[in-house]
Amino acid sequence: MNIDKSQIRNASTVIVIRDRHENPSILMGQRGAQAVFMPNKFVFPGGALDVGDAHIPLANPLPDTCLNRLAEDADASLAHALAVAGIRELWEETGLILGEKGAWQGTPPADWETxxxxxxxxxxxxxxxxFRALTPPGRPRRFDARFFLVDADDVATNLDDFDAACDELSHLQWVALSDARSFDMPFITEVVLAEVEARAKELTPPESVPFFKNNDEESLFLRLRGRPMTG
Structure with missing residues (x-):
């Protein structure tokens, strides 16, 4: 059965890496047993885009290299909303803030009040x-997920304070990168982990980005190298 592309939701996931040059660890949590998508699995913070994400102002945009890669095989206008969604999901699910000190113009939306x-x-x-991955056909929910790597040093708040987190992820913890595969995680998370391990000590965005593209005809493992930027 073919699934309408409108049923595939754009999503954003944030992988926070800590002590990347010495004993790297990553922040993970466990999804609830009743979750429709990937119950009980250990995952990175993330989720689907909200309509309002496109209208949230950013103190600073994504790096140009990332904008270029995000524009390939996708609507380039999504990049801003994908970045906002990742920051929002990180805040909601862990209580950690990726941001800079500053005052909002006007009243922030409800999701951003705290x-x-x-x-x-x-x-x-x-x-x-x-990394980018499209959920294979036949799953109860399908996402076109973009994965963003963030150094823990760029998180503005206490890395061990999860008090502001919602209850969507339990057992939030810093997992040694070398031990992460011992956790019960989705297949695609394991694939992304391999990319994170390879980039653990890299401080600049990659020149090409893996894209695990699953559609109704075939599964492809591609590399996104960006498209010429206009302007």
């Missing part, structure tokens, strides 16, 4: 676009 109350504006400058 973020703004802390005195921060979201900032996408530290985000590295490192």
């Amino acid at each position: 973020f703004a109350q802390r005195g921060y504006l979201p900032s996408a400058a530290p985000m590295q676009f490192v």
Whole structure:
């Protein structure tokens, strides 16, 4: 059965890496047993784009290299919303803030009230676009997910304080990168982990980004090298 592309939701996931040059660890949490998508699995913070994400101001945009890679085989106008969604999901699911000190112009939307109350504006400058994956056909939900790697040093708040997190992820913890595969995680998370391990000590966005593209005809493993930027 073919699934209408309108049923595939764009999504954003953030992988926070800590102590990348010595003993790297990554932030993960466990999805609930009743979750429709990937129940009980250990995952990175992330989720689908909200309509309002496109209208949230950023203190700083994504790096140009990331914008270029995000524009390939996709609507280039999505890049801003993808960055915002990743920052929002990180905040909602972990209580960690990726942002800079600053005042909002006007009243922030409900999803951002507590973020703004802390005195921060979201900032996408530290985000590295490192992976893209399309959920295979036949799953109860399908996502076109972009994965962003963020150095923990760029998180503005206490890395061990998850008190502001919602209850979507339990057992939030810093997992040693070398031990991560011992956790029960989705297949695609394992694939992304391999990319994170390869890039653990890289401080600049990659020149090409893996794209695990599953459609109704075939599964392809591609590389996104960007498209010429106009302007």
